[in-house]
Amino acid sequence: MIRVLDGGLAPELEARGSELSDRLWSARLLLTRPEPIEEVHLATMG
Structure with a gap:
């Protein structure tokens, strides 16, 4: 199974x-x- 995650990189970096x-x-x-x-x-995937 493949999962695609969108962790919201820009808001997290800000x-x-x-x-x-x-x-x-x-x-x-x-x-x-x-x-x-x-x-x-790492926080999103872990």
């Missing part, structure tokens, strides 16, 4: 203090601060 004001926020975070993205994914 709640954790990430700044998402520019259009390429996901790319910027992946390059500069990937830890919050990893934390949100």
Whole structure:
């Protein structure tokens, strides 16, 4: 069985203090601060 989950990445990152004001926020975070993205994914999947 395959499950597709939508954990609401942007709201979770904002709640954790990430700044998402520019259009390429996901790319910027992946390059500069990937830890919050990893934390949100682990919290959603775990």
